[in-house]
Amino acid sequence: MGLFQPEHQNALRAIYGDAQSTYAGVLESLAVFLEEKVVPRSAALDAGGPGIGEVRRMLFDQGLCRMPFEAPGGMSLPFGIYSLAMELAGSADAATAMSMGVHCAVAEGINRFGGESLKESFFEDLISGRKLAAFALTEPSSGSDARSMSTRAVRTGSGYVINGSKMFITNAGEADVYFVFAKTEKGHAAFLVDRSTPGLSTGEDLAKLGMRGSRTAEVRFEDCAIPAERLVGEDGKGFEYAKVMLNGSRIIMGSICVGIARAAYGKALAYGLQRNLFGQRLADLPLTREKIANMRTEITSGRMLCLYASRLREMGLDYASEAAQAKVFSTEMAARVCDHVIQVFAGYGYTDSDIHRHWRDARLLTIGEGTSEVLRLLIAGREVAGSR
Amino acid sequence: MSDILSYSEDGGLALELSAGAAALAVASAGGACALVMDASAGAGSRGPVLVLRGDAPLAGDHELVAQAILAAAKTRGSSVVLIGATKLGRQVAGKLAVMAGMGVLSDVRDLKVEDGKLTGMRGVYAGRFNARLSSPLPCIALVPRGAYQATASGPAPEEELKVSVLPSRVRHLEERPKSKESVDLRTAKIIVAAGRGFKKKEDLALAEGLVEALGGVLGASRPLSSDLGWLGEERHVGLTGIYVRPNLYIAVGISGQLQHVAGMKDSRVIVAINRDKQAPIFQVADYGIVGDLYQVLPALMGVLRS
Amino acid sequence: MNIVVCVKHAVDESELKADSAGKPQLQGALSKMSNFDRNAVEEAVKLKESRTGTVTVVSLGSGDWKKSIKEALAMGCDRAIAVNSGSALDALSTSYYLSRAVRRSGPVDLVVFSEGSSDTYQGLVAPMTAEWLKLPFLGYVRKLEVGDGRIRCELALEEGERVAEASLPAAISVVSEINSPRYPTLLQVMQASKKPMEEVSLDSLRDEEAPRGGVSVAEVQVVSVSRKRILFEGTPEESSRMLVDALKKEGLV
DSSP states (O other): OOSSOHHHHHHHHHHHGGGHHHHHHHHHHHHHHIIIIIHHHHHHHHTTOSTHHHHHHHHHHHTGGGTTSOTTTSOOOOHHHHHHHHHHHHHHOHHHHHHHHHHHHHHHHHHHHSHHHHIIIIIHHHHHTSSOEEEEOOBTTBSSSGGGOOOEEEEOSSEEEEEEEEEEEETTTTOSEEEEEEEETTEEEEEEEETTSTTEEEOOOOOOSSOTTSOEEEEEEEEEEEEGGGEESOTTOHHHHHHHHHHHHHHHHHHHHHHHHHHHHHHHHHHHHHOEETTEEGGGSHHHHHHHHHHHHHHHHHHHHHHHHHHHHHTTOOOHHHHHHHHHHHHHHHHHHHHHHHHHHTHHHHHOHHHHHHHHHHGGGGTTTSOHHHHHHHHHHHHHHTOO | OOEEEEEOSSHHHHHHHHHHHHHHHHHTTOEEEEEEESSOOOTTOOSOEEEEEOSSOOTTOHHHHHHHHHHHHHHHTOSEEEEEOSHHHHHHHHHHHHHHTOEEEESOEEEEEETTEEEEEEEETTTTEEEEEEEESSEEEEEOTTSSOOOOOSOOOEEEEEOOOOOOSOEEEEEEEOOOOOOOGGGOSEEEEEOTTOOSGGGHHHHHHHHHHHTOEEEEOHIIIIISOSSOGGGBBSTTSBOOOOSEEEEESOOOOHHHHTTTTTOSEEEEEESOTTOGGGGGOSEEEESOHHHHHHHHHHHHHO | OEEEEEOOEEEOTTTOOBOTTSOBOOTTOOEEEOHHHHHHHHHHHHHHHTSSOEEEEEEEEOTTTHHHHHHHHHHTOOEEEEEEOSSOOOHHHHHHHHHHHHHHTOSOSEEEEESSOTTTOOOOHHHHHHHHTTOOEEEEEEEEEEETTEEEEEEEETTEEEEEEEESSEEEEEOGGGOOOOOOOHHHHHHHTTSOEEEEEHHHHOOTTOOOSOOEEEEEEEOOOOOOOEEEOSSHHHHHHHHHHHHHHTTOO
């Protein structure tokens, strides 16, 4: 199946009007690349194969992580186009898309908050993929309540010493740099720490239900000393930076889920047209028609929410609530859709990893980058306070 | 003296085409004439033969052959020329068409002359559709193997025509003929075709085992012949390879891309063996086994032997 | 070295659907650059990159055929001539207009085609265009070498390989084994829109040599695939036994 479908063309027309043909060309080219070079490797990655580095490399070389950033290094494309690109990547291989999504969020953090010195040293390496990044916020004892983290960074003569540990970190063990949040005297701060820094160690790769192509592990800091230049931006502003970075990556995780759902739905629809029972096609039975209609509507809805939040961001408007809405809806939607897809395939859905991996992959994302629960608190909090 | 001319450098195809030209000639109350380059055709032709001779050999060079056919067509007042649909044939037809202002119906069967037009049927969109094409005369038809049946008969009346041609602008430096494997998939009744499901060249022994057990011939999808070179081009079944119509076609480890299916879709019975139940090959197969070929083939051979 | 490569915006045959009357639904059907044309573009661009020169991509088409031209530009062609054909033309007319567009592009050393298009696969337009341009033609090139005003090629023929050569300017068709087409980066795709593309009409190219009449398509009908689609399940032994039984019933073993 072609990953770039008429519905993507229509979304471009509806949201971007005349500019859509340039954007369509870029997304179609990416779609062909994903179909030919990434989709065939997805099953092996899910089976625990080691190839994600190579797949990431190919997508970095294509320029996936340059899309939302300003030229000359970036492609100056609207965030919504990057969001659609990540949807397509999510359809091709969700683990790779997620791995690159968190990496690109770190690139954004360096770009926005890093100061000239860090930007010069790292930004091009990050958007080119020469260096891989990990986003280290969550800890063994603090996920949703991220502010209460226990990792501490203490000021010394030459820099900082970090003690603590981070948990469930995507790209841990592979990353060249870690974007680490820690408590300081002034509140919270963010640091960019090299993998080779003495005192930094990573745990064993965690066995996950889904997203198995990507590495996830604990990252430990034991008297990990870093120079002062590695402080990102201002000491005390770390948590603010985290919130900004998470806004963008929440849209992206939502888009990846739209992609997962779209890929799974495509398979279910094709199967429904071929499978015969009771003298008809499966797709003609009323209860299947109902599922098809619901899945179709929900996928369109998730995509539109992600694009809406993207457009607000593009226009410089506050989009934190909309990003959270897009993520809550799209991630929960993807799990629902993929669950229906398993049901459509019945016994094959339960036994064929090409089918059930979509549900297993999607299932992570109501948890990572802000659980649905904590995001609902954010959304409702804004509504009740009336603050926009 | 309006003759329907036929030509192919491939002897078997030439015989089929001369039968076709004869059939068309009967229907249009004209004559037919088979063209041969340089030397006499020998036994087994059907109908009159015209041997074309130049100062130097003509055969094998599309520039020379096209000019020679044009000379013959002018002499015979021909409005229909059948050319065998080989690589050389296409190049000859292309040059001749422009030189003489003739349309080309390519890869067509079921040719008919009606109302001053030549019509024929061909597969389009990788064989998913059939199209009836029509061209005003004069016209060239590129005809594939199997469109007509050769009828063997005794030696036929032969004439010679001296043609004057411009020298070719293509210089042939070296010929590297294939080792003469007398395998012709086009006449095989049973074909077992191997695809990407085979992980190593050595594993093709499994397919060969099945070939032997069934008394068939080994074929290949494009990746195995052209890309990997595990099997020769003469075994490549597909849109850009050979078109086959065996009684039994067993596709092993072949996903069923349209490019491949176009070459075998008219087989009487198609069997597919593939581990991926979603593989498109199962849509065009009569019988299928979803399973690992490394287990299924030995099991299948076991059953056949008992 | 001035190279021209010709590409076709072909219907994606794998996505093409048939309507209820069995006719192909061409309206709104997905089209893309014919697969084998990617090899032709790659070879042209590679040649240019190995020396100085320009590659002009020429395509005759209608509808959204400029998309394929942009793909070729993204792969490294320098400029384009887009011939708007209105409706589909047969090979003789297509090659004629292509030849006029090639002439319009300026002095040319080499014209590159693929071995055939993915939707109709005739392999005629290449030798015909060569003849319109009065250029020597080398077909089914698997490997090539250019130098000293000549092109030397390994040709992949049915009976084996042939090494042949012709003086430039010349025209060739290449087989897909000749190379692995590059995937342009997203940036190259975006920048393709900035490369010069000239659109021309058939009228502006036509002269007194234009062919008349032509091959027409009287009728297209879907080939109904009426296969049994019986799947045998179970262990390899069980499914093999069932298959052999079925083949026995068919009189094949």
